[in-house]
Each structure stands twice: as C-alpha cells, then as structure tokens.
Amino acid sequence: xxxxxxxxxxxxxxxxxxxxxxxxxxxxxxxxxxxxxxxxxxxxxxxxxxxxxxxxxxxxxxxxxxxxxxxxxxxxxxxxxxxxxxxxxxxxxxxxxxxxxxxxxxxxxxxxxxxxxxxxxxxxxxxxxxxxxxxxxxxxxxxxxxxxxxxxxxxxxxxxxxxxxxxxxxxxxxxxxxxxxxxxxxxxxxxxxxxxxxxxxxxxxxxxxxxxxxxxxxxxxxxxxxxxxxxxxxxxxxxxxxxxxxxxxxxxxxxxxxxxx
Numbered sequence: 001x002x003x004x005x006x007x008x009x010x011x012x013x014x015x016x017x018x019x020x021x022x023x024x025x026x027x028x029x030x031x032x033x034x035x036x037x038x039x040x041x042x043x044x045x046x047x048x049x050x051x052x053x054x055x056x057x058x059x060x061x062x063x064x065x066x067x068x069x070x071x072x073x074x075x076x077x078x079x080x081x082x083x084x085x086x087x088x089x090x091x092x093x094x095x096x097x098x099x100x101x102x103x104x105x106x107x108x109x110x111x112x113x114x115x116x117x118x119x120x121x122x123x124x125x126x127x128x129x130x131x132x133x134x135x136x137x138x139x140x141x142x143x144x145x146x147x148x149x150x151x152x153x154x155x156x157x158x159x160x161x162x163x164x165x166x167x168x169x170x171x172x173x174x175x176x177x178x179x180x181x182x183x184x185x186x187x188x189x190x191x192x193x194x195x196x197x198x199x200x201x202x203x204x205x206x207x208x209x210x211x212x213x214x215x216x217x218x219x220x221x222x223x224x225x226x227x228x229x230x231x232x233x234x235x236x237x238x239x240x241x242x243x244x245x246x247x248x249x250x251x252x253x254x255x256x257x258x259x260x261x
Contacts, residue, residue: 007189011095013032014185030046039086063097068085070085071209113168122159
C-alpha cells in the first residue's frame with residue numbers, strides 16, 4: 001500500500017540510514033508499508049518484544065521521525081480496557097524535521113570552521129615562524145600596509161595549514177558528500193504538500209472499536225450476568241440438609257469457650 005509519494009519515502013529511508021543505526025531504519029522500513037501499525041504488530045514484524053520496540057520508537061518520536069497515538073482498547077479475553085499504542089509517520093512533519101536538522105548540522109560545522117579560521121593566526125613562508133592573531137598589530141608595517149615577520153622581514157600569510165582548520169575542512173567536505181542524497185531528496189520534495197494524517201479518523205475507519213469492545217465509562221453499569229441452573233428436586237432436599245448441618249457446625253465452632261462464662 002502506497003502511503004506517501006515515493007520520493008518522500010526514499011528521503012526518510014536515506015536519512016535514517018545516514019544518521020542512525022540499522023535497527024532504527026528497520027522500524028521505519030515497516031511503517032512505510034502501512035499507514036499505521038499497533039505496537040504488537042510492529043514488534044512481531046521486526047522480531048523483538050514491545051518493550052525493546054518502545055525504546056527504538058521513543059528515540060525516533062523524540063527526533064520527529066515517527067508519531068504515536070494511544071487508544072483504549074479491550075484485549076482479547078480481557079475484562080478491562082487498556083491503553084494501546086499505535087505508530088505512524090507524519091510525513092510532512094518528518095520532512096520539516098529533516099530540513100531543520102540539516103540546516104543545524106551544517107551551520108554548526110560552518111560556525112566552528114569560521115571560528116578556527118579566525119583564530120588560525122599567521123605564518124612566515126620563509127622561516128616558517130607562526131604568529132597568533134594577537135601578534136598582528138605588532139607585525140603591521142604601515143609603510144607597506146603589510147605584516148612583516150619579525151625574524152626575516154618576509155610578508156606573513158594566513159596559516160591555512162593549521163591542523164584544526166584542515167580537519168574542519170575535511171569534515172565539511174565529508175558532510176557534503178554524505179548528505180548529498182538527502183539534499184537532493186529535499187529539493188525533489190520541496191514542491192510537495194502532503195495532507196495531514198488524521199490517525200483517529202483512520203483508526204475509526206479501518207480498525208473501529210465495536211460497541212462491546214469497551215467497558216462502560218464511569219457512571220454506567222455493566223449488564224447483569226444471567227445464570228440458569230437446572231436443579232433436581234430430590235437432590236435439592238439433600239443439598240439443603242447438608243447446608244443446614246454445615247451452618248450448625250459453624251455456629252458451634254464460633255461459640256464462646258466455656259471457661260469465659
């Protein structure tokens with residue numbers, strides 16, 4: 001069953017595989033097959049118990065990749081309704097979340113790289129002496145409007161080879177390479193406007209709760225249980241005499257001891 005545009009589904013799957021362990025991607029792979037799924041069904045499909053599924057699902061829900069809905073339902077054979085969990089993907093919310101996360105990750109790296117470049121200092125290309133940004137004022141030659149090395153008088157240059165700066169550039173390059181499929185997917189889905197998924201309406205339509213499935217709410221009364229017994233008249237007399245004898249025995253047993261009188 002197709003639950004969303006193919007590009008949207010691929011975007012969600014690629015993002016999970018880029019930033020998360022495979023076990024999280026497995027959960028989403030099942031949910032893209034169906035609009036909503038109860039925790040027991042989803043756990044059975046993956047081959048884990050509902051407790052472990054809850055740990056994975058809570059992390060994905062916290063990060064905006066899936067949503068949860070709870071509904072009171074009566075389990076088979078149970079006498080009391082309990083709250084049961086349904087999982088589903090709110091695709092529009094998920095896409096918005098991916099956009100925000102991509103922006104935040106890239107901005108954090110760019111800010112760190114810019115800070116490292118600003119504090120990288122300078123180096124003399126001739127004698128290789130390094131200078132911090134605090135040394136720049138003392139190195140400035142107003143006659144040539146350049147900064148001169150105080151050892152060999154060569155013009156100093158930005159120290160672009162500083163290890164921290166190079167690591168930052170490598171990190172940014174790796175990020176761009178790894179997230180290119182995600183960025184391409186966001187571009188393809190930019191024009192899409194997915195309708196909001198009404199989980200309550202979907203459940204009412206596809207998994208309705210029958211009127212007898214829920215116990216009466218507070219203030220109501222449960223239907224009386226009717227029991228029909230067929231009693232043989234002869235056996236009834238014997239049974240009555242037995243009950244009277246048992247009652248007399250109890251009265252005698254509960255009587256006060258004679259030494260109290």
